[in-house]
Amino acid sequence: QVQLVESGGGLVQPGGSLRLSCAASGSIFRLSAMGWYRQAPGKERELVARISSGGTTMYPDSVKGRFTISRDNAKNTVYLQMNSLKPEDTAVYYCNAVVGNYWGQGTQVTVSS
Numbered sequence: 001q002v003q004l005v006e007s008g009g010g011l012v013q014p015g016g017s018l019r020l021s022c023a024a025s026g027s028i029f030r031l032s033a034m035g036w037y038r039q040a041p042g043k044e045r046e047l048v049a050r051i052s053s054g055g056t057t058m059y060p061d062s063v064k065g066r067f068t069i070s071r072d073n074a075k076n077t078v079y080l081q082m083n084s085l086k087p088e089d090t091a092v093y094y095c096n097a098v099v100g101n102y103w104g105q106g107t108q109v110t111v112s113s
Helices: none
Strands: 004-007 010-012 018-024 034-039 046-051 067-072 077-082 091-097 107-111
Touching: 004 091, 018 034, 018 091, 018 107, 034 067, 034 077, 046 067, 046 077
Parallel strands: 010 107
Antiparallel strands: 004 018, 018 077, 034 046, 034 091, 067 077, 091 107
16 A cells, blocks of 8 residues: 655745645555645646656646756655745645556645735
8 A cells, every 4th residue: 555645735825936745655655656646626626747667758748947956865755846936826736656557645836925
């Protein structure tokens, strides 16, 4: 069984930054690609960043150049650094482990002045 616990969400002004963390329990972390998704009210959940077990990253155009995903295998943790935040980035952000398709409980990010 794998548990994923997100943290770091909150309220930030447009143009600001936040760093989300996702701490994973279990031994699959180092073997699994990890992803960050978000879901805004009334919208479908969408991928915002993914990192392979070897560290290769990918981003959709909507966040490319603003968001950075990274992982620390020694700490079983994946991070999402979000810069130049916009009101349209407001959503609940979820961590996902591709192997086994495990999900965290989500953390709210609100971008508003």
